[in-house]
Each structure stands twice: as C-alpha cells, then as structure tokens.
Amino acid sequence: MAIRLIAIDIDGTLLDSRWELPEANRKAIAEAVGRGIEVALVTGRRFDFALPIAQQLRCRLVLIVNNGALVKSKDGTTHLRHLLPRDIARRALQATPRFREGTAVVFDRLRENQVMFERIDWEDPGRKAYFDRNREFIGQASPLESCLTEDPIQVMYTGPVERMREVEALLRALPLAKQFALAVTEYESRDFGLIDVIHPACSKGATLAEWAALRGFVREEVMAIGDNFNDREMLEFAGVPVVMGNSVPELKQLGWRETLSNDQNGVAAAIEAYALVPG
Known part of the structure; x- marks a missing residue:
C-alpha cells in the first residue's frame, strides 16, 4: 500500500547532531510533498520552538508538538488540543x-x-x-x-x-x-x-493516529521515523516504522526497519527507500 502520510521526529532524526537541517532531508521531503504525500513533524518541542524548522522546509505540513498535545499548521491554526488538567x-x-x-x-x-x-x-x-x-x-x-x-x-x-x-x-x-x-x-x-x-490519552502515537483518521488515512498508509523513547508509540502505530541509525538501543531491538543516522541523512534515505517507490 502506498505511503500517504510521513511522520518525522525532529531532534535526533530530521536534524543532524549540530541541530541543522541537512539539504538532502529537505529535498526528499519536498519530493514527497510534490508527489501528494502529506508530512507531519512530530516532536516534543513547543510550536514556537519547532516552527523555525518547519519554515525551512518550505512546503505544506502540520506540526504535532508537545509530544502530541497540540496539532497546528505553520500559520498557528490549531487542529487538535489535549491539555493537562x-x-x-x-x-x-x-x-x-x-x-x-x-x-x-x-x-x-x-x-x-x-x-x-x-x-x-x-x-x-x-x-x-x-x-x-x-x-x-x-x-x-x-x-x-x-x-x-x-x-x-x-x-x-x-x-x-x-x-x-x-x-x-x-x-x-x-x-x-x-x-x-x-x-x-x-x-x-x-x-x-x-x-x-x-494528558493521559496523549502521546505522539495517539495523536498521529487521531490525525491520520481525520485525514482519512489507514495505518498501513503511514510511515514514521524516530530515534528516541517518546517516538515508540508513533512507530508502533505506523504501518511502516523506521528507526534511525543513531536511535536508542531499545528501539533497534524491536525489529523495525533501520535507516542511516541523523548525520548521514537518514530521513532522506528512509523516504527514498520506503515512500518514493511504487505502492
């Protein structure tokens, strides 16, 4: 089944170890969006801390921020919100x-x-x-x-x-x-x-699932890329979970696909291998 939504963690995944956005990752994401695939940046960062990264991508996407508490567009429009009592x-x-x-x-x-x-x-x-x-x-x-x-x-x-x-x-x-x-x-x-x-019902994975349902995507059409403990739930939800080469060992032990590290353009490699291929 073709990939229709790519969920990408930011720190340790999209960004390299210098907290910079590799050009290869930017180009691969632009190519995916150009082919009609939707992209969500899924991060523990606050919206205002994640927005400068999103703006560097120069394509349409949503931001699932605060580990799933909020879903926003680049312009600040809020689509989903789960606050802690x-x-x-x-x-x-x-x-x-x-x-x-x-x-x-x-x-x-x-x-x-x-x-x-x-x-x-x-x-x-x-x-x-x-x-x-x-x-x-x-x-x-x-x-x-x-x-x-x-x-x-x-x-x-x-x-x-x-x-x-x-x-x-x-x-x-x-x-x-x-x-x-x-x-x-x-x-x-x-x-x-x-x-x-x-919020007790909140995680990167739960909110990604909620967003995918709102967009009309089934889990088999979702690809997720991450590197750390807080990415586990979104990787478990995605039909195509991909862990980074620099991921924590606990994620690598779960038998998912593994891409290159964040210093080797691992996001670009994963998108090219699993999303930009015939469904």
Missing part, C-alpha cells in the same frame, strides 16, 4: 519538590509566559542556550504551582539522565499515575533527559 499538574509538582530546578510548566499561549519556571539562572551553562533562544516565551512564578491559573500543556522536567530516571520512577509510582501520561526522552551522549507530564 491543572489539578493533575499541581499534584505532580507537589510530589516532586526536590526536582524543582529545571522544572517548567508549559502553556498554550501566544507568546509571553508560555514556559514558566520557579527559578531561572540565565547563566546556567547547561541551559543558557535554551534560555537565550526562548527568552521572550519564558516567565517566572514562585511557587511554581501559582502559575496554574489555566490548564497547561504539560509539566516538563529536564536534567541529567540519571536524575530524570529518578523523576520518572517517582511519577510512575504516584497514586494518580493513571491520570497522566509520561513522554520520556534521553540523550545519553549529552547526559540530558526530559520527562513531560501530559
């Missing part, structure tokens, strides 16, 4: 006070106060680049729970991998654990991890 966000924060450094609450807002922190060290060497790129979107509230005047998109924890594994274990052990979902991303080479607390 503020009471659940508050209870998650109250259960994790010793991890407050690097913890943020993320909202679906136009610009100011999208990402709220309790404390901000603008010169923190591990976070300075992120803070500088997102300064106009960042706000501060102390205690952090006081910012919950509306339902957020997510509670976001960031830090060293082992510390984030502690957060994950603590959250999964909570009595309210069934009232939220966790999206886990790890970059062991950088010793950096992210844990997102999101």
